[in-house]
Amino acid sequence: MFTICGLTVAAGEKKSGSMEICKTFDGQALVMPFTVVNGVEDGPVLLLDGCIHGDEPEGPLAILRLINEVDPQKLKGTIVAVPAVNAAALANMKRGNPRDEHNYDLNRIYPGNPGQFLTGRLADKHFNEFLKKANLEISVHGGGNHSFMCPAIFNSGIPESLELAKAMGEDWGIVMTSLGDASPAGQGRKIGVAGITVEIAGTSGAVPEIFDKSIKTLVKAFYNVLYHYGMLEGTPKYCTEWWFGHQETVYAEGDGLIDPVYENTLGKMLEPGTSILRTVNLFGETVQEVKAPCVGIPFGIHTYPSVTTGDWMLFFAAGKMVTDLMKA
Numbered sequence: 001m002f003t004i005c006g007l008t009v010a011a012g013e014k015k016s017g018s019m020e021i022c023k024t025f026d027g028q029a030l031v032m033p034f035t036v037v038n039g040v041e042d043g044p045v046l047l048l049d050g051c052i053h054g055d056e057p058e059g060p061l062a063i064l065r066l067i068n069e070v071d072p073q074k075l076k077g078t079i080v081a082v083p084a085v086n087a088a089a090l091a092n093m094k095r096g097n098p099r100d101e102h103n104y105d106l107n108r109i110y111p112g113n114p115g116q117f118l119t120g121r122l123a124d125k126h127f128n129e130f131l132k133k134a135n136l137e138i139s140v141h142g143g144g145n146h147s148f149m150c151p152a153i154f155n156s157g158i159p160e161s162l163e164l165a166k167a168m169g170e171d172w173g174i175v176m177t178s179l180g181d182a183s184p185a186g187q188g189r190k191i192g193v194a195g196i197t198v199e200i201a202g203t204s205g206a207v208p209e210i211f212d213k214s215i216k217t218l219v220k221a222f223y224n225v226l227y228h229y230g231m232l233e234g235t236p237k238y239c240t241e242w243w244f245g246h247q248e249t250v251y252a253e254g255d256g257l258i259d260p261v262y263e264n265t266l267g268k269m270l271e272p273g274t275s276i277l278r279t280v281n282l283f284g285e286t287v288q289e290v291k292a293p294c295v296g297i298p299f300g301i302h303t304y305p306s307v308t309t310g311d312w313m314l315f316f317a318a319g320k321m322v323t324d325l326m327k328a
Contacts, residue, residue: 245319
């Protein structure tokens with residue numbers, strides 16, 4: 001038996017439930033839906049989290065495809081799937097819950113606080129009811145409304161997290177250090193949970209063909225993780241080398257339009273000084289030319305051609321190439 005949030009799931013069974021966060025004005029419950037796929041043999045508990053940010057729909061759909069396909073009779077261990085941790089944000093296609101103006105970004109306030117703002121309460125419930133029950137946690141993110149990203153991983157800084165990053169498979173060759181402890185992966189590290197934050201695509205890539213490709217890339221990675229940890233029968237595949245390092249962010253130094261005069265460099269290794277983006281004003285004058293700050297890979301580019309001063313325009317992975325991720 002596996003019990004979570006009051007839901008008991010027998011071995012070889014798949015069940016869904018909802019965890020209540022609060023009541024709305026009309027007495028309805030604001031909930032966090034989840035599904036448990038409980039295997040017939042012992043194994044790890046894998047927690048799949050989508051929509052920490054509500055404008056990142058790739059995660060929910062990939063998670064739903066996986067749990068609809070996986071047969072619990074063939075599974076070792078347990079999959080706990082939370083397609084939308086921040087369901088109200090997803091409903092509004094906003095980064096955070098529009099009901100909360102104070103703790104808007106759920107990925108920056110873990111482990112939360114049960115006695116303060118709404119999003120902090122949401123983080124607290126997810127941390128205590130879900131994260132503490134897991135051995136492995138994958139938090140699926142994307143570029144959302146602000147950028148488009150090629151597949152990239154942030155690890156939490158422990159060997160078990162690097163192993164999970166490796167287990168994502170052959171499409172995930174960019175691995176970076178964590179952005180901090182205020183995310184599920186960051187707090188998971190403190191309680192012995194191996195967690196990673198993965199990034200892919202963005203709403204500018206929601207054209208059906210591109211969107212479906214991103215979802216399939218995630219589902220493929222989930223299966224590779226299940227194979228790697230022996231949760232399903234199958235042969236995992238891995239990258240032969242990884243670009244390992246940290247994120248550099250380039251911000252707009254003035255208002256302008258991104259002029260696509262340069263070759264698309266997303267996901268490509270660049271030498272220092274390579275031109276990546278150019279912005280112009282409404283007189284056609286160059287406002288800013290963005291160049292590779294060092295050897296590295298651009299992995300995220302601003303969605304909208306229009307940028308204002310201080311907008312993030314480019315996410316750049318600075319680091320080195322390694323052939324053994326576990327020794328990086």
